[in-house]
Amino acid sequence: MELGPLIIQSDHTALLEVAHPDSENARHDLAVFAELERAPEHVHTYRITRLGLWNARAAGHTADEVIATLTRYAKFPMPSNVELEIRDSMDRYGNLRIERRDDQLVLTAQNPLVLREMSQSKAVAQLLGHQIDDLTYEIEPLTRGELKQALLKRGWPAEDLAGYTPGTPHDIELLETDWAMRDYQRTAVDTFERGGSGVVVLPCGAGKTIVGAGAMARVKAQTLILVTGAVSARQWRDELLKRTNLTEDEIGEYSGQVKEVKPVTIATYQILTSKRGGAYQHLSLLSEHDWGLIVYDEVHLLPAPVFKLTAELQARRRIGLTATLVREDGREGDVFSLIGPKRYDVPWREIEAQGFIAPAACYEVRVSLDDDERLRYASAEDSERYRIASSAPVKQDITREIIEQHPGESVLVIGQYIEQLEEMAEALDAPLITGKTPVDEREELFGQFRRGEVTTLVVSKVANFSIDLPDASVAIQISGSYGSRQEEAQRLGRLLRPKSNGMQASFYTIVTADTVDQDFAQNRQRFLAEQGYAYTIVRAGDLASLYSAASA
Structure with a gap:
């Protein structure tokens, strides 16, 4: 019997032999929880990180499933420290949960010792309200995002089950007349819809805008789209006019040149982060309107001030679109906490092989x-x-x-x-x-x-x-x-x-x-x-x- 294509190493890397007949199946299964670090011709290197495992756990996968995947494709026995780290990391996600009880948000724990440990952290303690019992604290809605950031930094990411406000309804439909969504685009929209917030990673040219439009059509509510510049804003407008039932009267541009707020508003990061008199004059656009969905285009470039206000917008559905989760400032954890976990990813060469790039x-x-x-x-x-x-x-x-x-x-x-x-x-x-x-x-x-x-x-x-x-x-x-x-x-x-x-x-x-x-x-x-x-x-x-x- 042929040995598997995967060599799992004690430093939490996994080497995949590309020429092995099982390599494509292994690649597909590894993508759930491991990050592709290098991909030369013959051996691809994946790294198993806490953030990757938490992304997998957020998508509903268990430690047993991850370990079974690695065992199934392993050429040699898995190092014991890797299995222990996988179980420990994935058990941490969801031990703490943010839930809604009547009209009150609460942080609950499965283990009172974990909650006690977190409450001893100054960064966490200042975000907690009244302690209800050994397993529960009240929290204020405006601290929901900041609390998730603080808990993740302490190694205990909270599962957010508090739900989302529907926003002001607005009829948005895809018009698939002379075109059709590709299978991977539809899957990306499906996975976002199930989670309600998160990030979709696709290469440039693979149709991230259509994924955004598909998410809008599922939510059917007034939408704020954040983009990198005025040219991007106009390209989004043109694509929405082409792909959906939206009309020019329903789509507004909010940039340095134009200040329109309409049921679908496309705003630039530059205008939101511009200052006058030392204050952000336009950042309130994110919070002053009853948006049902916020779309973050090129989420890997999200400016720090937008992160800050996004922490206060956790009741809104959010989708981030990007070609890479790499951030030069190292804030991938904040994307996970505030925009949501990675919901969908596909290797660039896989889409190339399908002829779409x-x-x-x-x-x-x-x-x-x-x-x-x-x-x-x-x-x-x-x-x-x-x-x-x-x-x-x-x-x-x-x-x-x-x-x-x-x-x-x-x-x-x-x-x-x-x-x-x-x-x-x-x-x-x-x-x-x-x-x-x-x-x-x-x-x-x-x-x-x-x-x-x-x-x-x-x-x-x-x-x-x-x-x-x-x-x-x-x-x-x-x-x-x-x-x-x-x-x-x-x-x-x-x-x-x-x-x-x-x-x-x-x-x-x-x-x-x-x-x-x-x-x-x-x-x-x-x-x-x-x-x-x-x-x-x-x-x-x-x-x-x-x-x-x-x-x-």
């Missing part, structure tokens, strides 16, 4: 500083070194060479530093889009790019977020936000919408060798490896051989 080839092209730049780099302060390395002038020549090797294709050149981008746009004689570009001008340039009237765009990080460019087939990354994996996900995602001609996408990162630019690139590469994308490293002088091999 484009295949992509990823390359790192290494260039070198000339002697003068090397001396400048060596004598610079640490804070300036990344800018010097990222902005190496040689990147202009390499960018032009790459573009010449993709004739007729639509190319995005993406960077971090405005001065570098301005010089690049001038060198390429291409339009430039930055945060200062008016929204109408951005939409016009993106429209020209979609129609093929403009084949090369130079863009700042504004293109990281929710930009629908289905025919972009080449992205050239010349600088980025240090080692940000979430940015890597967004930038690769700009290419993954299926191409009308079925062609492969190409994702290039130009990196200055032997500098901090290369050091940060290694961290960014982790995201591509996690998702199973091969990452070819080539020196600038060897590009010709790369193209020859690709054409062959």
Whole structure:
């Protein structure tokens, strides 16, 4: 009998042999409770974390099921410490519960010792009200979210069973006339509906907006949608007009340009977190209206002030949409506590195999500083070194060479530093889009790019977020936000919408060798490896051989 495809290690990692005939079944079952950490060609690495196990427990899975899954696919016996940690972690979720008794919210415990231990914590104690008995404390509705945060940080995440307010009813229906929801989109909506709050993780181009619209159609109530910018807001509006029975009169935009509050309101994170006189003038939009659902687009970018008010909105249904749960600030636990547990996730390559996102080839092209730049780099302060390395002038020549090797294709050149981008746009004689570009001008340039009237765009990080460019087939990354994996996900995602001609996408990162630019690139590469994308490293002088091999 053939041994299983999984090697479980005492450090809580699990190595999956991709070529094993049972690997696909194992991958599907592991996704319930383990996070894919690396996904090169032959062996995928999963990590079993407390947060992953709590996500699984929140979805109704038990420790026995998790252990049975690992045992079923294990090549060797599971280390005993791993089994003990799984049982301990999963037993912690739900030991404390937030419930509603008549008109009062209460925190209840299955074990009085756990509740006593938590009540001794200063962070928890200040959020508890009157003690009813050894197993119960009263709590105030406004502390519901903050209490969940505090308990999770103490290692005892509370199960929230207090329910949700229905919100003001509003008729929302999907109009599946010339299109239909994909199976994974429907499953994502089903799992959200069962839980009432939580996060759906899908790659860019896989139709997260349709999942959001599907959730709205299930809730059938006035909805607030939070997005990254005005361009994203208008794309959401267009999709809702196309996919649902909503009319223009029912959809409002709340941004720096427009302040409309309608049954479905699309607001930007920027306007909600803008200050006047030291106060957030617009953050009250979340709480002053009777929303039945709040949609958090790109939830991995949720700003801290929105987290704070979301803690007070636990009676509202909430759905977070994202391509990655990775947060550069390490607040994944707050997403779990305040938005809800991960309800649905599917590997990028799995959706690619189904033909719903484009295949992509990823390359790192290494260039070198000339002697003068090397001396400048060596004598610079640490804070300036990344800018010097990222902005190496040689990147202009390499960018032009790459573009010449993709004739007729639509190319995005993406960077971090405005001065570098301005010089690049001038060198390429291409339009430039930055945060200062008016929204109408951005939409016009993106429209020209979609129609093929403009084949090369130079863009700042504004293109990281929710930009629908289905025919972009080449992205050239010349600088980025240090080692940000979430940015890597967004930038690769700009290419993954299926191409009308079925062609492969190409994702290039130009990196200055032997500098901090290369050091940060290694961290960014982790995201591509996690998702199973091969990452070819080539020196600038060897590009010709790369193209020859690709054409062959």
